[in-house]
Amino acid sequence: MNIIKSTKIDDVELPLQLNISFQKVFVLFEKYAENNFAHHPYHDAAKKMVTLFKNHPELIDGFSDLSLLTKYKEQINLLLDPLFPEPLRTNEIKAASIPFSFTSFKFTDRFEDIIENAGEDYELVVRNFEDNSMFVMACTFILGFVYGFKIDIKRPFYFDIPDKKTGTMKYYRAAFNADFSEVIPTENAPELTQEDFRELLNNFENIDLWKEKFPPNSYIFKGFGIINLFDVTAEEMLSAIKANLLAGGDQLIFKLQNNLRDFYSIKDLRLGYSIFDKINSKICETIVNKSNSLILSNVEEIKCDNSYFCNTIMQKVFKKHETFIISDIDEYGANTGKNPFYQNLYDSGIKSIILIPILASGKGDLALLEIASPRAYDLNSVNINKLKDIIPVFEAAVKRSSEERQNVLEATIQENYTSIHSAVKWRFYEAVEKFHVESQTNENAKLDEIIFDDVYPIFGQSDIKGSSDARNEAIQEDLITQLSLAIDVLEHACKREALPIYKELMFRINTFLKEVKSELNAGDEINILEFLKREIYPVFNHIKDINKELSKKVNIYMNRLDPDLGVVYEKRKEYEKSVNRLNDKLSRYLDLKQKEAQKMYPHYFERYKTDGVEFNIYIGQSITKEDTFDDIYLYNLRLWQLQTMCEMENIAYSELSKMKQELRVASLILVHSNPMAIKFRMDEKQFDVDGAYNIRYEIIKKRIDKAYIKNTEDRLTVPGKIAIVYSQDKDALEYIKYINFLQSRNQLGKLEFLELEELQGATGLKALRVEVIYQENFDAKKVITFNDLIKEIES
Numbered sequence: 163m164n165i166i167k168s169t170k171i172d173d174v175e176l177p178l179q180l181n182i183s184f185q186k187v188f189v190l191f192e193k194y195a196e197n198n199f200a201h202h203p204y205h206d207a208a209k210k211m212v213t214l215f216k217n218h219p220e221l222i223d224g225f226s227d228l229s230l231l232t233k234y235k236e237q238i239n240l241l242l243d244p245l246f247p248e249p250l251r252t253n254e255i256k257a258a259s260i261p262f263s264f265t266s267f268k269f270t271d272r273f274e275d276i277i278e279n280a281g282e283d284y285e286l287v288v289r290n291f292e293d294n295s296m297f298v299m300a301c302t303f304i305l306g307f308v309y310g311f312k313i314d315i316k317r318p319f320y321f322d323i324p325d326k327k328t329g330t331m332k333y334y335r336a337a338f339n340a341d342f343s344e345v346i347p348t349e350n351a352p353e354l355t356q357e358d359f360r361e362l363l364n365n366f367e368n369i370d371l372w373k374e375k376f377p378p379n380s381y382i383f384k385g386f387g388i389i390n391l392f393d394v395t396a397e398e399m400l401s402a403i404k405a406n407l408l409a410g411g412d413q414l415i416f417k418l419q420n421n422l423r424d425f426y427s428i429k430d431l432r433l434g435y436s437i438f439d440k441i442n443s444k445i446c447e448t449i450v451n452k453s454n455s456l457i458l459s460n461v462e463e464i465k466c467d468n469s470y471f472c473n474t475i476m477q478k479v480f481k482k483h484e485t486f487i488i489s490d491i492d493e494y495g496a497n498t499g500k501n502p503f504y505q506n507l508y509d510s511g512i513k514s515i516i517l518i519p520i521l522a523s524g525k526g527d528l529a530l531l532e533i534a535s536p537r538a539y540d541l542n543s544v545n546i547n548k549l550k551d552i553i554p555v556f557e558a559a560v561k562r563s564s565e566e567r568q569n570v571l572e573a574t575i576q577e578n579y580t581s582i583h584s585a586v587k588w589r590f591y592e593a594v595e596k597f598h599v600e601s602q603t604n605e606n607a608k609l610d611e612i613i614f615d616d617v618y619p620i621f622g623q624s625d626i627k628g629s630s631d632a633r634n635e636a637i638q639e640d641l642i643t644q645l646s647l648a649i650d651v652l653e654h655a656c657k658r659e660a661l662p663i664y665k666e667l668m669f670r671i672n673t674f675l676k677e678v679k680s681e682l683n684a685g686d687e688i689n690i691l692e693f694l695k696r697e698i699y700p701v702f703n704h705i706k707d708i709n710k711e712l713s714k715k716v717n718i719y720m721n722r723l724d725p726d727l728g729v730v731y732e733k734r735k736e737y738e739k740s741v742n743r744l745n746d747k748l749s750r751y752l753d754l755k756q757k758e759a760q761k762m763y764p765h766y767f768e769r770y771k772t773d774g775v776e777f778n779i780y781i782g783q784s785i786t787k788e789d790t791f792d793d794i795y796l797y798n799l800r801l802w803q804l805q806t807m808c809e810m811e812n813i814a815y816s817e818l819s820k821m822k823q824e825l826r827v828a829s830l831i832l833v834h835s836n837p838m839a840i841k842f843r844m845d846e847k848q849f850d851v852d853g854a855y856n857i858r859y860e861i862i863k864k865r866i867d868k869a870y871i872k873n874t875e876d877r878l879t880v881p882g883k884i885a886i887v888y889s890q891d892k893d894a895l896e897y898i899k900y901i902n903f904l905q906s907r908n909q910l911g912k913l914e915f916l917e918l919e920e921l922q923g924a925t926g927l928k929a930l931r932v933e934v935i936y937q938e939n940f941d942a943k944k945v946i947t948f949n950d951l952i953k954e955i956e957s
Contacts, residue, residue, distance in 0.1 A: 164277070165232060165235075166285075166286050174296060176378065178303075178383040179379050181384045183222065184385075185224070186341070186344075188211075194207075214237055221234060221241070228265065245258075251270040255270060255334065257273050257388075260386060262296055262300050264286065273391065276323055288321065289320040294369045301375070305362075308347055308381070318335050320398075321334045330424045330428070330429055333398035334394060335391070339388040339389075342387065344383075345383055346384060350377055400551055402421050407558060415433060415435070428535055430535070431540075433456075435455065435531050436454070438529075456512065469502070470503055474486075479519045480519070483528070485553075487514075487515075487517075489541065490514065510534075513537050513540070514535045514541040514542070515532065516541050517530055518549070519531075520560045521560075593609055616839070617782035617838065617840060618780070618781050618782055618837055620799060621831070622777055624807065624810050625773065625829075626825050626827055627825075627828045627880070629741070629774075629825070630773075637687060641690060642675065644729060645678065647718070649671050650715065650719075652668045654715050658709065670693070743817065744814060747813055752769060755802075762799075764789065766849070768848070781796055797896070807829045810829070812940040830866065831886045833887065833888040835890055835893055838856040839852040871917070882936075886931070897930055908935055910933065911932070913933075914930070914931040916928065
């Protein structure tokens with residue numbers, strides 16, 4: 163008799179003492195041994211079995227010493243034979259077992275063959291074994307047996323058993339029969355009530371509560387069980403395939419291949435897939451990596467005619483979308499004159515193959531699932547029927563693969579082009595699609611340059627004025643605070659210890675303090691902080707040990723420092739909060755307005771946060787594939803820009819009362835009437851103007867906010883006004899029209915006509931500067947609509 167004991171048995175804590183007993187079998191034999199069954203065929207055998215039991219009372223009383231299973235193996239085999247009928251031993255997978263211990267004995271022949279074939283190192287253990295779950299399950303076993311409280315937490319047990327002959331894994335579900343067992347409470351078993359039962363029902367995960375109600379070893383299990391295994395490899399593989407398809411990932415094909423190997427019990431089964439674009443066109447052009455395909459691995463290009471596939475494959479697979487099986491590749495080659503398809507399979511060592519066509523998209527793309535074996539007739543017209551339940555799952559996989567392919571294109575765009583505005587994303591997809599197709603046959607394939615010709619630029623910015631001065635003032639105030647706190651510590655230390663070093667350090671700190679108060683120079687902050695770390699902090703470590711009062715002073719100093727930066731960061735934090743608040747308000751509003759503007763005509767838009775907000779817009783026919791461009795859209799966008807910046811001025815003004823730092827913005831628009839080309843710079847991951855002539859525009863854009871009004875010391879950009887820079891008078895006339903419109907709405911006021919001082923690389927620039935009339939209780943939701951703008955342009 164074979165006995166299998168798990169190494170886990172000693173580690174498992176249970177509320178049960180496990181005793182092996184065959185008492186209930188003895189009761190059956192005792193029944194048939196009585197005289198009233200004298201004419202029953204079992205009578206004589208039952209009398210002998212009763213004698214056997216009486217000669218070995220341990221078999222009735224029970225034992226926990228597993229070595230007795232070996233000692234009485236002949237007797238146990240004999241008395242359990244009626245439960246293991248010989249005609250069923252080669253088919254049933256059954257064993258006598260001790261529940262909750264993973265110990266089994268008395269196996270059917272088929273079960274023993276499975277265990278032997280699993281290898282010497284295999285241990286019969288339930289999948290996903292958990293100590294706590296086993297303890298609770300034993301408790302529910304007791305509740306049913308002893309107290310009649312039924313809890314249905316029956317969770318199927320599974321065994322994963324390797325098959326060394328096929329090199330695959332088999333999966334079995336277990337069913338347990340407890341008819342030959344009983345549970346007996348010991349003196350240590352608490353009496354459980356209905357209230358206890360309800361409490362347990364509400365606390366399934368509370369293992370401590372279960373152990374309180376069912377102390378370890380407080381009940382005796384007496385008997386044995388019968389465990390039956392059922393081969394569920396096909397169901398498990400179907401479930402595993404579904405799970406793997408849901409998980410996806412780079413190793414999907416590898417995982418599915420392993421699933422199918424177990425499913426077919428073919429350890430070297432191979433899985434591949436290919437996708438064909440527009441199969442009704444002249445070229446079946448694969449768009450997946452050839453390493454994923456078995457039938458395309460050595461092929462540069464496939465033509466959808468009989469020069470590669472035979473006519474039967476063309477008709478059944480590509481036309482009718484029917485599954486096709488080749489059981490013997492050599493026979494197929496002889497019948498097709500060893501065509502290129504045969505030759506490719508032969509060179510790949512494939513001897514039998516299944517081709518399963520699945521429509522991948524509504525436009526006619528076809529996915530081809532390829533299942534192959536290196537032996538003829540491993541795959542055939544009979545076992546292909548096993549795939550009937552799996553094919554629908556693979557149909558879902560094809561859809562997922564199509565989505566993942568789209569994600570690959572998206573990832574390539576993100577990696578090479580960064581995040582792209584939706585209006586121009588179509589062009590990047592074209593480039594990436596072309597690149598992925600070409601890369602299948604050309605390892606030197608390159609991504610196309612992305613260029614849009616004949617587009618009109620629109621530039622605007624709302625710059626926080628005096629931000630550098632405000633930041634320096636915040637730094638200055640924080641340094642003054644930090645130095646003053648340091649002096650305060652040393653002054654108190656002098657009162658306790660009149661050490662000359664304290665006065666010398668105070669003198670040096672005061673020197674720094676005077677310099678900072680008079681003027682903050684570049685490098686002052688770093689020098690001061692280095693001085694504090696090097697000279698002051700070691701002294702502070704001594705001072706705080708003198709007494710509690712001085713320790714408190716040092717702690718006050720340290721607590722005022724930012725924990726990450728090690729400096730007083732109070733005024734700067736207020737400044738940054740104010741800047742961030744203003745930037746966020748303006749950015750969110752601009753993004754919201756931009757979504758509305760896109761509805762009129764698609765255009766490229768990019769926005770940057772600096773000390774303020776600036777944005778670029780490019781509009782033109784080349785930006786969109788479908789809509790026809792007209793100058794009306796350019797005019798509308800320019801009016802939209804002026805209106806939006808007027809509204810952003812109001813937003814910034816309304817935020818003044820909510821900020822600790824008073825920050826104002828100055829708005830600027832740059833007008834450029836001539837179309838230009840823009841090119842995506844791969845190294846900078848952004849668009850830039852293309853061509854030497856257009857560079858002048860970029861130079862002006864970078865320098866214009868520092869411009870001065872001609873023959874004055876006054877800057878062009880000032881808070882409360884919008885500056886519109888232009889070089890051609892026709893641009894001024896256009897914007898005067900827009901300004902008049904907004905003046906009629908009482909949003910803009912006095913208009914100035916200005917000439918600008920020459921900038922390096924740019925001369926002859928002029929500007930309109932118009933006053934913003936701030937609205938009381940400005941409401942961003944109640945602004946001029948697109949219809950208002952269009953009416954104004956068309957009037």
